[in-house]
Amino acid sequence: MVLQFYDIHDNKLNEEGLKLRTDFMGEIKNKDMHHVVLTPKMSGRFYFIFGEPIETKGREKELRDKEKAQHLYLHVKSEVESCIKYLKRREDPYRSTLSSLLYQAAHGSDAEIPTFEP
Incomplete structure (x- = not known):
């Protein structure tokens, strides 16, 4: 139509x-x-994760050395990439807005929609 x-x-x-x-x-x-x-595209859930803090305070002199700064950069990059890989691996049947709304329609509007545990 x-x-x-x-x-x-x-x-x-x-x-x-x-x-x-x-x-x-x-x-x-x-x-x-x-x-x-x-x-318009309806967005679903957004996922984020906080990795372990990487302390840089007090390392100002050390980080002026290009080799040590590059080492720290690669460490940070590796941590970020591993967090992204972790989030991409996870399956969430309620990621889309429609499936979340259907879950709440079936279980009540106060029902918390299940998610994966980190």
Whole structure:
């Protein structure tokens, strides 16, 4: 039904509308115009994790050494990557908004939607 509406609307646009490709020849000149239809994406849950703190206070002199600073950088990068890998591995059947709403509809609006444990 909705697609039929857009089809009718596109036909009307192309029959009565302004022709923009008048400088072109052949197939390009006769191309139909179409409306752009945007649909918002519903976001689901967002996940985050805090890794162990990496202390840098008091290491200012040490970190002026390029080699030691590079070592610390690689350590931080490794920790961040391992946290991201951990979150990507997890399965959450209630990640989408729709599945979360269906869970609450079945279990009551006060029900806490299950999540994975870190």
